[in-house]
Amino acid sequence: MNEEVKNIHILGGGPAGMASAYFAKENNIPFGLYESSNQIGGNCKTITDGDFKYDTGAHRLHDKDEEITKLIRSILKNDLLKVEAPSQIFLKGKLIDFPLNIKSIFKQLNWNDLQKIISENMLNKFSNIKDPKTFLDMANQQYGKTLSNLFLINYTEKLWGENAGVLSTKVAGDRLKNLNLTSLLKSYFKGNRYNPKHLEGGFYYPKNGFGSIFESIETKLGKENINLNSNVTKIYHDHGLIKGIMINDSKKIKIKDKVLSTLPLNYLLKILNPKPPKEIQKLADGFQFRSLRICILYLNIRNFSKNASIYFPDKLFPFTRIYEPKNRSYKMAPHDKTCIVIEVPCHKNDSVFNDSNKVFFENIKSLLIKNNLLNKQDIINESSIKVPFAYPILKIGIEDEVKKALNYLETFRNLYILGRNAKFEYVHIHNLFRNAKKFINQLNG
Numbered sequence: 001m002n003e004e005v006k007n008i009h010i011l012g013g014g015p016a017g018m019a020s021a022y023f024a025k026e027n028n029i030p031f032g033l034y035e036s037s038n039q040i041g042g043n044c045k046t047i048t049d050g051d052f053k054y055d056t057g058a059h060r061l062h063d064k065d066e067e068i069t070k071l072i073r074s075i076l077k078n079d080l081l082k083v084e085a086p087s088q089i090f091l092k093g094k095l096i097d098f099p100l101n102i103k104s105i106f107k108q109l110n111w112n113d114l115q116k117i118i119s120e121n122m123l124n125k126f127s128n129i130k131d132p133k134t135f136l137d138m139a140n141q142q143y144g145k146t147l148s149n150l151f152l153i154n155y156t157e158k159l160w161g162e163n164a165g166v167l168s169t170k171v172a173g174d175r176l177k178n179l180n181l182t183s184l185l186k187s188y189f190k191g192n193r194y195n196p197k198h199l200e201g202g203f204y205y206p207k208n209g210f211g212s213i214f215e216s217i218e219t220k221l222g223k224e225n226i227n228l229n230s231n232v233t234k235i236y237h238d239h240g241l242i243k244g245i246m247i248n249d250s251k252k253i254k255i256k257d258k259v260l261s262t263l264p265l266n267y268l269l270k271i272l273n274p275k276p277p278k279e280i281q282k283l284a285d286g287f288q289f290r291s292l293r294i295c296i297l298y299l300n301i302r303n304f305s306k307n308a309s310i311y312f313p314d315k316l317f318p319f320t321r322i323y324e325p326k327n328r329s330y331k332m333a334p335h336d337k338t339c340i341v342i343e344v345p346c347h348k349n350d351s352v353f354n355d356s357n358k359v360f361f362e363n364i365k366s367l368l369i370k371n372n373l374l375n376k377q378d379i380i381n382e383s384s385i386k387v388p389f390a391y392p393i394l395k396i397g398i399e400d401e402v403k404k405a406l407n408y409l410e411t412f413r414n415l416y417i418l419g420r421n422a423k424f425e426y427v428h429i430h431n432l433f434r435n436a437k438k439f440i441n442q443l444n445g
């Protein structure tokens, strides 16, 4: 058994692992990081293909934590752009502004729907339902049935692959916070003087793609402590202490100090050796993740649209969102060309995840062409990426199960858990940096 003297062994080189490594280095804490793939960045990578760049999903930096935004700006040596590109929703052949606004709703919806929206929202004002438990209840309560059916329910069910009536309110993230008909009316009448805090609207974006945040951290850290192609396949423990990890089923590393896992929660529970008690093993099967298959179309046109993202709530489309990297940073495509990134949520055993590239591309292209969103002759090339652990599926009741699993893991005195899939929570990059900073400060102090 090899013996490594590290104060902290970080499992996983996604944003949570890289942010932790960054703060460890800042605090002179020796660390070793183990990443299964051949590249750091996890779900936040930027892929370069010839003159084009795109991210593994439409990522942006929400300016929700001033100190973290400032830190990321300094990591990127000021290569952080403020992006004000709008977003829209494609519904029934029309593009509607998102976040919704009164003008766009009145312009694009028919009178029948508008009457229902107004009466349902008036009724909601007087109803006493508090504390909705499911996403379905929350959406209906906040927007009324008609508006939420049109814009939220189908979209959410497509994204998570579950009925909105079994999904936790947490799947909304902060997206719907402060967005309801009253706030829409306020922003209509008050204009720029009214600025509710939600996750849509302006955001920051690194000039060379979202993944450049983590590439810059890698450059700063140096390669010697970052072990790529190092799949953690077993974690050994004894008397409440992690004693070793197995890499690629072949190399055992003895551990004398601390371990930080950012690996998906279900996977971590499965590789513990000895295995956890039966009831904990059973919990692991309940922690499921939604996957994504991403289609990239390279286009011989200057721009596909003006939008940062276009959302597709209609179940007719297998995809939920199209984003155009060039509308986030001019560095992402040549001046006279562009590419679009189309996100198709699915499960790993769905045909869409397993279809040949040819079938996958044809399905998407034909839908875009049929709906007059794209001309066939503009497509130069296409490619596809698979993201197996895209979203932890947050069903109602899952929080208690997660708590039980995390409580069990807390019994290991030198094991720490951090990260979106590791803690099975719907958090963003600024939260991960904040949590990593807090964690390393605790170790230090």
Ligand SMILES: Cc1cc2nc3c(=O)[nH]c(=O)nc-3n(C[C@H](O)[C@H](O)[C@H](O)COP(=O)(O)OP(=O)(O)OC[C@H]3O[C@@H](n4cnc5c(N)ncnc54)[C@H](O)[C@@H]3O)c2cc1C
Pocket (backbone or CB within 6 Å): 011, 012, 013, 014, 015, 016, 017, 034, 035, 036, 037, 040, 041, 042, 043, 044, 056, 057, 058, 059, 060, 061, 062, 230, 231, 232, 233, 262, 263, 264, 292, 343, 387, 389, 390, 391, 418, 419, 420, 421, 422, 427, 428, 429, 430, 432
């Ligand atoms: C489509 C999409 C859009 C998003 N948009 C935004 C956004 O706009 N803004 C935002 O802030 N966040 C966004 N997010 C969320 C963001 O991507 C995640 O919060 C972030 O990637 C989580 O980082 P993590 O390190 O916890 O996990 P991951 O990114 O999943 O990283 C985990 C790492 O562990 C590695 N690993 C797994 N198993 C092993 C093993 N056995 N051994 C060694 N290594 C292993 C993986 O290869 C990976 O590198 C988005 C996510 C998706 C899917």
